[in-house]
Amino acid sequence: MAVLWLLLLAGLPSFLLGLFVWVALQHFLAAEMPSTLKHSVKLRLMHCIIQYLITLGNILEKLRICAMPRFVQFLQGLMAIKKDPNVLVTDMHFGTIPVRLLKPKEVSSQPRRDCYHSLGSLLASETDSVVLMVGYRKLPHYHHPVLTNDCQNASIYFLKNLESFGVDPSRVVLCGESIGGWAAPTVMKTLVSNPSLPRIKAQILIYPLVNFINFQLPSHQQNKNVPFLTRDMLFMCLCKHLAIDISWKDTMLAGAVIPLDKWKKYRKWLSSDNIPKRFWSQDPQPEIIGPFNEAAYLETKHTWSTEISPLLADDKIIARFPETFLVSCEHDILRDDVLLYKKRLEEQEVPVSWYHVEDGFHGCLVLFDKKCFSFPCSVKLTNAVVSYIKGI
Structure with a gap:
């Protein structure tokens, strides 16, 4: 032996x-x-x-x-966590949900903003904000809708207790990056529908996924093999999260899970026609839906819910959303999701600020302080978010 x-x-x-x-x-x-x-x-x-x-x-x-x-x-x-001596970090629980609260150590004479963000320490120190990060439950043991439920419940608890955390109720910001940007609109939908909660001042969505239906958008064609979020990785992660068998991938890519009546109803929001022509390649592939596969549709029909595809939320709900800061990256498979959502918000007269990173790729934000692993686009994106929060 x-x-x-x-x-x-x-x-x-x-x-x-x-x-x-x-x-x-x-x-x-x-x-x-x-x-x-x-x-x-x-x-x-x-x-x-x-x-x-x-x-x-x-x-x-x-x-x-x-x-x-x-x-x-x-x-x-x-991975080692870089500690900021100017930021006070407190780990706690809101019920069963673990959260991390970050705030500047220096005493401020004014109540501070709050925003949810994976770069909490930087935002706390640079923008004089209280930052709450939600430790939502993850794969492999937890699937949709646990992530959004945890973020939603933690947000509601926090909003009901802002004064105890030294937060100005009129300056709260909801922020999400990548999958967090996917959860944020669902959380926002609940928050704006509850009149007893303080009104959110703004939301920041950094290359969010807002559509899990149309995978024939120009950015899906152009960036399907661009790191870090390739099309294969996107489907691997989301199919696991949504409990969809990965064998349906090709059927979903072909649009064969889309019923014709639903496509006619939602085409005005989902179609590539909504993407400005400057984002199209010189030889774009046509957008083809079908032939319809009913078995595949029955396995994936939950992707039509607004919790999974926030782009499909009712006009009345979206019209109540606060001003929004959207970030897209040119070389991101989700670039066109941002463009579709931007148009959707603007149609409902929601004030939108849009920052497009020409040399950016999905995930570049989290590399802003990784020294030799950082990129110029990482720093530019981080500075843009900090600047927007300071201007609120």
Whole structure:
């Protein structure tokens, strides 16, 4: 038995190295790098590392050792957290929901703003804000709608107790990035429908997913292989979250899960016709819906709910939304989701500020302080968010 363990330990480094070489060969050259993306070699390398860790996690999952999402979360937990000496951090619970409260240590004479944001420490110190981050429950044990429910319940509790946290009720900001930007409109829908809660001053949505129906938008065609959010990764994550079998992926991509009557009703909001022509490629693929697959529709019909596709919310609800700051990145598969949502808000006369990062890609925001792993677009995007909050 001892000999067997020695052989396994001796072979493990070779296996891990071989796996990395295989993943690198699969993804290093396959990833698409538009000419306007800066530091493309660094981005390719980071993309390969992420794909390597996901592949390793999938192997562990198949061996029934550890679920892939749990493995990725474990690795994230090993990353050192940069502490800001000017920010006071308090971990607490709102009922069963873990939250982290961040506020500047320096005493302010005025009640501070609040915003939800993954870059809480920076925003707390740079904008003199109280920041609440919600520790919503995650995969692999929790699926939709747990994420939005946790964010919604924590938001309601916080809004009912703003004074105890030193927050000005007239200057509250709701913010979400990536999947958080997907949850934020659902939370906002609940908040604006409750007259007993303080009115939200603004919402900040950073490359959010607001449509899980039309995957033939120009950005899906142009950026399907651009790191970090490739089309394969998008479907892997969201199908797990929404409990949809990944085998329906091609059917969903082809639009075969869209009933003709629903397409006629919602085309005005979902169609590529709403995307300005300057965002189209020189040789765009036509938008084709069907042929309809009823079995696939029955498995995926929950994607038509406004909790999953916030773009489909009623006009009366969207018209009550506060002023909104939208951020899109040129080389992001979700770029056109932002453009569709921008048009949707403007049609209901919601004040919209839009910041488009020409050299940006999905996920670049979280790299703003990662030194050698940072990008110019990361810093520009962060500064834009800080500037917007300061101007409220």
